[in-house]
Amino acid sequence: MPRPLPHISHALAARHEALWLRVTSLHKDITTIAAKKPDAPVGDTERVLAEGLISDGRPFLSARHGKLPVAAQNFSGLAVQLGQVLAQLDDYENRHAAWNARQNCRCWRVEGEPLPIARLRPDVAVAPLTTANGEDLRAKLLRRTQNRERQIFEDGFHxxxxxxxxxxxxxETAAVLPPAAETYPRGR
Known part of the structure; x- marks a missing residue:
């Protein structure tokens, strides 16, 4: 009998996605510096940030027990460490997510309705917005915006x-006209 697929909580899925984005961003920055100065010492700020992210990733890392590694002292070593953390985060995602044909995207396996992985989520079709009269609100807003831009252009042009x-x-005043009382006689 096949083993049932593991489920995770919604909070853990959201935590994983937020951590993945932060680690990816830091890894990109560290890798850029490491390409230019591989043996340069890592500053305290970067080291503390990297250790904090590795600590935050403990539930997703394969070695959950024992001490967490200390961040490397140079940029090339720190780039390797962050790359390994990203690989373990990707492994966790692969074990706890699957393709959902109904939603047409990869989704976390959670209790209840599958939760799409936000960073991989395809463009979602937006429901039409309508006014109380049933008029398309986006089209109405577009017409108003275009009319306003056209009016601003016309005013500037004139x-x-x-x-x-x-x-x-x-x-030119060639001749001065007499006052109106003298020009038109009053009625009797």
Whole structure:
């Protein structure tokens, strides 16, 4: 009889994903430095951060019992250590995740509904947003945005055109007209 597949908790899956991202980011930075200066000593900040991440990864590492390793003193050694931690995190993921055909992605094996691995999650189809009248909210917002941009362009265009033409010419006053009372007689 086949052995049942192991299940993990939702919290442990989320913790694994957060740790994987942090270790990957630090490993990338350390590897970049190690490529240029492999024998350079690791600073206290990087060393403490690496040891903290290795400690946080204890539930996912194959050697869970005993003392955790101390971070290496040079960048090349620390890059190797972080690479090994990443490999063990990937191994843990491979043992506790599987392809889910219904969700079309790799999912954690957890109790209940399978949980997609967030960093590997495919683009999810977004449900249409509608107004109370049933109008597509995204299309309405897009039209408003385009109208606003068009109006800003038109205003700027007319301001630029009037600035190029200069101020309107002064009206010429050849003859002074008499006041209105003298021009039009009042009714009786």
């Amino acid at each position: 301001k630029g055109l009037s600035a190029r033409r200069g101020p309107p010419p002064e009206p």
